[in-house]
Amino acid sequence: MDDILIAPSHNALVVRPHISITAEEREEILRSVEYNAFAFPAALLTCDYLSDSGTSAMTDVQWAAMLRGDESYGRNSGYYCILDAFRDVFERGEAREYLFRDVLAGLADSGFYRDKFLKAHDGGFVNGGPMQLMRPNFFIVPQGRCAEALLFGTLGEIARGSGQASQPGKSGRDDITNMKPALISNGFFDTTGANALAAGFELHTFTQPGLMDPFPARLVNRENPFKGNLDIAAASAFLSQPDNASRVALILLTITNNWAASQPVSMANIRAASTLAKEYNIPLFFDACRFAENAKLIHDFEPGYGGNSIAAIVQEMFTFADGFTISLKKDGLANMGGALCFRDGGLFASKFGPDVGVRLKERQIMCFGNDSYGGMSGRDLMAAAVGLYEVTKENYLESRVGQVRSFAQKLVARGVPTLLPPGGSAVFLDMDRFFEGCGRSYAEFAALGFTLELLREYGIRAMEAGPYGWEWDKPGQTAQHKDSIPNLVRFAVPRNIMTDQHIDYTVQAIAKLFERRDTIPAVRIVRGKELLMAQDTRRF
Template identity: 35%
Template sequence: MKTIIEPFRIKSVEPLLFTTKEQRKELLQKAFYNPFLLHADDVMIDLLTDSGTSAMSSAQWAGIMLGDESYAGSKSFYHFESTIQQLTGMPLVIPTHQGRASEKILFSIVGGKGKYIVSNTLFDTTRANIEYSGAEGVDFLCEEGKHPSIPAPFKGNMDVEAFEKFIQEKGAANIPLCMVTVTNNSGGGQPVSMANIKAVKAVCSKYSIPLFIDACRFAENCYFIKLREEGYSDKSVESIAHELFSYADGCTMSAKKDAFANIGGFLAMYNVELAKQCRNLLVITEGFPTYGGLAGRDLEAIAIGLNEVMDEHYLQYRIRSIEYLTEKLVAAGVPVMQPAGGHAVYLDAKAFLPHVPVDQYPGQALIGALYVEGGIRSVEIGSLMFGKYDADGKLIPAMMELVRLAIPRRVYTQSHIDYVAEVILEVFEKRNQIRGLEIVEEAPALRHFTAKLKPL
């Protein structure tokens, strides 16, 4: 059959709350033109993030009822631990309440002033935790990944040549860790090839630099490898995942993505001494090493979800859902990141709103317009999120100005996606009416979460 159906039945539903365009104009103004500050009840289709917003399965809900809430030595932890050990091959597993807690612990130990953490592209919280430690995050995205409209199969790849040149300039002793993000969230949800991971590993091994995987969307990345990389079409996603993790010395993961959970994360690694330091910090900040800030029920849900996500019927539906929306927009001439990524559709805000300069935050202006037009909440991945100021206070813009529409897993149907496309096309028709924004209040780190803006 040509039609790809949702590989599940809907067992429980949550009603949507509808608002009018006039109401949404007022609500956005009260939220200072930052959709993060909206109440969730005032959002009709919430594509702000795919993190923690998935629909859990009946098996996961059953697991929640089986959760062992013992403070120490919970059997739910051992289920969680063995699942991750089997998936990654890494013997040392440290639970955390979410991905950024794993990052905070890891970079508090390996980071510090004068250090560099290198990556294909770091996401916002990863970079913030690196910088909070005093270290500097440095991205080496491949050239094709910097051009949203040019299709290429693995636009999330790392520029290995630039990475090695950087090592030679700064010294391997000042680079305690390399982190490859799969899929590359900041770069359009684009996958990383196995060949690229092997090449990065070879450079890391040459200079004795540990390689960590940011594994939030590992299954989506592995499915792209199966679809697009020579030699993998007849391999299972599970076997591809085992190979991917085999090149790494450790990993971090937010279980709120590819494990379908509402909360949770983990660190996994081989290095006994590093794991000991991480657990010491975990006890201070998160909790005992067999729960790490999580309830036993959450540990159960994560363990079950990590196995469910490798179901290839699910992954086929998941990737095709993103392609479906991307294709509708491309057919109408809307500038989007191509090819479709794994978890989201990314609009090219710079091309969508060429009349809005980057220092007026075109991505943020566009997400406001999408909310007003149709109650859709999305997120800017551009100069509000990643921009910095030079010594004179002038904005140093981000590499790209994108708007991410992240599709929660197993939540919305095709008619919801058709509605999203309709809203985007309505906004595209009226794009010349959209004005830029200026910041009136911002935090020193991760400003996009709480920034207040006003129209120009």
Template identity: 35%
Template sequence: MKLPFAESYKIKMVETIKRSTRKEREQWLKEANYNLFNLKSDQVFIDLLTDSGTGAMSDKQWSAMMLGDESYAGARSYYKMKEAIKNIMGFDHFLPTHQGRAAENVLFSVLVKEGNIVPGNSHFDTTKGHIEFRKAKAVDCTIDEAFDTVIDHPFKGNLDLIKLESVLSTYPKEQVPMIIVTVTCNTSGGQPVSMANMKAVKKLSEKYEIPVCFDSARFAENAYFIKTREEGYQDKTIKEIVKEMYTYADMATMSSKKDAIVNMGGFIGMKDANLWKQASTYNIMFEGYVTYGGMSGRDMNALAQGLDEGTEFEYLETRIKQVEYLGGRLEEFGVPFQKPIGGHAIFVDAKKILAHIPKEEYQAQTLGCELYLEAGIRGVEIGAILADRDPETRENRYPALELLRLAIPRRTYTNNHMDVVAVALKNVYDRRNEIKHGFKIIDEAPIMRHFTVQLQKID
């Protein structure tokens, strides 16, 4: 008999989580103005809002923290992080930042100007926000298959090379500061980009003399999918695959709160010494001195160790198989979600589940609130609220996909928790026709509104 799969770790410390009643959750959600970000963590039983900074660090990471050098300039921890980035990604130059959006802020302050065009594969909210804040335009060049949740394409994060070349051939190179390749592509469902596609994008970038930037938050998960899905990579290690991936990038931004498994931290990797020099000025202005950039020494140590652990196959297999487990349970129950299953989350197809609710009433947000009411489970909307308003017309943008993301923190929950999530979502799915209305916005920020938006239930 074949042995069942088991996690490649054992639990050393636990944290209590609290159950609540539906009546309590109804009151808390109302007080939060139906924005799940506004809930207190003690009001959530299983928190799948994000996998960013919510994972469990290893004993080796905690040990590394105890050896952190907190010197303001030239700390040993900085050089340990520098060595890890060089060994794993190959970048000669880097700047530490406190998280991924800070890395974008610093890098884009150098590169992105008013009127610029920035093509990529379904830019995530902070990326698009930093582009549009600078009065530039993000152009989505993702393959069409990504927007059909039923199609089982192995690399739905791929850029459509025809779409991309159309952008590059339309605008002068001075107007296109970079091509962004998000690995894995969060907005399209945590979907990976193939090595062949990265190589082809780099070839196009060289033809038009435009640099390539990898949004690298989940680069290791992307490498796992290359190993398991792309011909010719089955016998390569994750670290070998990562090394090749970054030969096709000129620079990278990284939220290390994902695949480096830390609670806080990020960085910019660069091959161009002159770009490093320009970005250093903004890093000092926004983040801190170039050898700490908003991070403590202990966090840099934990990040360096996490980069090493996060690029080991056994760890990645355990992590992604838990996401697959949840997807398998939902498949059993007939709940529609983005296929194939991505690396860090299940993206539930709210547009299919709540097709009777108008898109103007925010289907994915409605589904997220119903799941919270059902069992105290918090997900996040990846739909019209996150898509924000068009900067010019101020009209709502309605994306092709309206998704509820259930992001699984790394090494944090057991499969028993996944069973609770699956059954709770099944219960919501079974009573979907009883959900008559969604929400309207009563207050919103001018940009990246989904973090603080206030909603009112439509009766």
């Protein structure tokens, strides 16, 4: 593997010392929480890779911005800052206006509010001024799964015939109300799928084949096959079948693909998905939680994009979308926040009716609060607004993606079976190869046993993202068939938190368990087997 020298992107100014604890004490605590790793106290861990959601260390500019936030119920300053941050990052490309800087510096006077924040905007993802009142299309929520619930819940009502039906498309049908509505995706994460199922949707996953195929370690720094892509041929074949297209409400592209080991989606695939969606008059939405990392991987590996800025790549990506949900707890560098938006005057509004924005706003207010804050504090709005700029800085992304890549390379050097190439946010162990020759079956949930042993012995928390996490033992609960579920363990790397010492300690611990993998215990579910959201609810 080629060595790439990556300069540090930041300095640490505050540290949090660890609490000393023995393996025996961790074992006692594990018993007390019924061996559910989600219930283990975070303060007693050495390294926590459970999630990269909301676990980032924010920048000094974000902390400064929080002091400029206000908690007014209606139209606080953070509301205006986050609206314009979305316009800057997702629409304007390199022509950003950075209006938050005037608020941060205390320079925003009455003229600034009149001329900038209250200016009419329409035609994009974020209407402004009176247009956001007349045709609302931007909705603040506490986190990404709230945006999913808001979107799928509202569309589910429409699909059941309680609202405006769709316009006719290529399918020749004029509504989606007389059959079970469906969603197509390159991969539904567990909360995404659960929200869609709860809203009455049928899920169809078409991930590009080859996720678990071997990839040469020597090419990790040079090439990327974009394993997170939507399988365009399979999705097209599904849509061409009688009545299928008429009941598909959305095509949802998850970027990066959190279901498929955080693998990126290429610009060519985004473009092809957009063409397919238009062919069948179906809106294309993004689950955009890790949009910046996806843009960085396009920059690094897709031909023709190496000379483009991250800002320009993000702008191009979102020209193909009719709307998107986002958790600002990932590529927003914030500890809280999310949003849903759709293109004003676009296919989404024409398909689901001109009042779809009003319906979404009503549900937003009922479930999360006034549209000015959507369940977020004014301080968190400011942090998230600034975070969108921070997360798209090229030196940050070089360090972020480079650390994840280095983590994977160190594991490979120790002989640990690791899915390659790594994505932008996490490293995944290939547990089929990890336990090869040990005679382990999926029903034993051996990968989950590995995560519990890693936590008990070394104080390292990771997440099983395979048969247990994707509910292999509950056929029919989700659209993913048993033979399509990857057998993985995820190490999601928190942003701006981990040092090389954390990574090296983790690599050594994993390698030690790999050496004695035949001794790792199996896991038996004793309570909650029938429940949704297995990771959070089951006990062993």
